[in-house]
Amino acid sequence: MPVRMCVVCRGRFEKAELSRVISGDDGEIRLDKTGKAQCRGAYICRECLKTAEKKRALERAFKRRVGHEVYERLIREAEEK
Numbered sequence: 737m738p739v740r741m742c743v744v745c746r747g748r749f750e751k752a753e754l755s756r757v758i759s760g761d762d763g764e765i766r767l768d769k770t771g772k773a774q775c776r777g778a779y780i781c782r783e784c785l786k787t788a789e790k791k792r793a794l795e796r797a798f799k800r801r802v803g804h805e806v807y808e809r810l811i812r813e814a815e816e817k
Contacts, residue, residue, distance in 0.1 A: 744784035744793045754779040755814050759798045765806050767813045785814055 738751045756768040758775040768777060778797035780788055788794055789807040 740779040742781040742784055743778045743797050744780055744788050744791055747781060749779075749781055751779070754781055755785065757794060757797075757810060759800070765794065765798065765802060765810070767810060782814060785811055 739748050740751050740754055741748050742754060751771070756771050756773075756777050756779055757765060758768045758773050758777045759765050760773070760775050768775070776798060778794060780793070784793075788810075789802075789804065792802075794802045794807075
């Protein structure tokens with residue numbers, strides 16, 4: 737099984753244990769439910785998704801500003817998953 741690193745806690749986990757967040761071609765940041773989208777992606781463990789905003793992890797990963805509403809939407813989408 738492939739191993740990926742969480743952008744928040746830097747822990748190494750199997751790919752299936754992480755959520756993949758992508759910055760799409762349209763500029764929208766969202767969860768990649770397939771795990772195969774051809775976009776810039778970052779992996780976050782489910783526990784760290786709530787602390788990602790405080791540590792500005794997605795801003796570092798995507799090299800752009802990420803608003804509070806984006807983090808809230810990502811948490812809601814992850815809970816639905």
